[in-house]
Amino acid sequence: MDVRRACVQGLRVLGIAAMFVTQSLAQVSRNALPPKPLLPIPTERHMAWHDMERNAFVHFTVNTFTGKEWGNGDESPTQFDPTKLDADQWARVFREAGFKGVILTCKHHDGFCLWPSEFTDHSVAQSPFREGRGDVVREVADACRRAGLKFGIYLSPWDRNHAAYGTPKYITYYRDQLKELCANYGPVFEMWFDGANGGSGYYGGSRETRRIDGAVYYDWPTTLTVVRSLQPEIVFFSDAGPDVRWCGNEQAIAGETNWCTFNTDTIYAGKSGIEALLNAGVEDGTKWVPAEANTSIRPGWFYHAEEDSLVKTPGELFEVYLNSVGRGSTLLLNVPPDRSGRISEHDVQALLGWQKLIEREFRVDLARGMPASSSSYRASSALYAPENVTDGNAESYWTTDDSVTTGSIEIIFAQPLAVKYIVVKEYIRLGQRIRSFTVEASMDGRWIPVGAGTTVGYKRILKVDMVAADRIRVNIGDAKACPIVSEIELY
């Protein structure tokens, strides 16, 4: 073939290809538009928070030195004396343990401030720590930044030290402190508002019981606006939101059914008796308020030497992981520093053992890159084909036509493989949809049921009795709208 003929033929091939591209683009735009979001959907702030999966909680104050869990507010700041405080050690351990962020109790219910607040003397400035010139908040925030961890703040609304607690003057004080913390320590990823309001306290010497109506007294909407203006990316946690809700228990057991959706009428209410509601969420809730699951590595929130033998084992922490992250929640695990100001070796070993266990159990995703088939897929377009769930890309997904709310995806192995965990992820950017699903495994063409669940959300991990399978099938039995699955991983 001479050069001229070759060129003409080449152009013809290009022309035909261009025609196909134009045609298929037209088809895509007609039939295969992505599903419309099923409201409510997460914000970008929520998505960044979901992606963190595991954060460390740090309870540290005068209680560490008095042996209490709730200080009365009359503790002398001179009792706060961590002589070997090493925030870089905390950050190193937390990073190695797989945490992405750290939330520090800058002030617990006893009112003692871990930073030299200009609005009170009841702080590190009056303590022997760094001869009164120290700032624990600064050291921790800086160490987190150096270690690539995000930093978050806990500032107890209830203050058993402050003379004005219960009056409007205290709300001004509380907001001034929030401003100090939000303006001077770099980006804050999460603000943790504790719901506890126990009543009795020192209160500047009055030593009495003060009761407030939590839903009204704190005027949360104004406080949140103040904080948001200083930290636009912050996520607010409280018992019931507004950004992130409590999972309803302090064992970090997220709901077996766990909707990220919730209703605003329950926000700030501080009501008791809503634990079950917080745990499960509200299927038709009008706001995206996912559950955060918190617990402590020890029986108490603060360090007590007598609890050294009661630190959760790596195996127990792994169960905590499955019950929280494995049910679509973010885990907030408390690891309290000891009196020297370091994370004790007992806790370090438990955390590192836990991380090793997670790495061992989830080492190789057997589904990655494997062929997949499905009962149907949206507009039969490759954009929504079942292979998207095994491509390791959280942004691609399998979905069905709008009229279809059930479906099966099958992952096919070249030879039988042993499977112990099935991980399913919904593409929650378009809303949480799946109400129930089952999993089956095939051995020589015979299908056996191996697991079932209700909601999926950000991530759902099902532990199954080890099966040797040549195919695994995930069946979406019920969904609020066409189901959208971004990943299926098998370990």
Ligand code: FUL
């Ligand atoms: C509770 C508090 O009373 C505990 O002391 C601890 O801070 C825990 C995380 O929240 O409401």
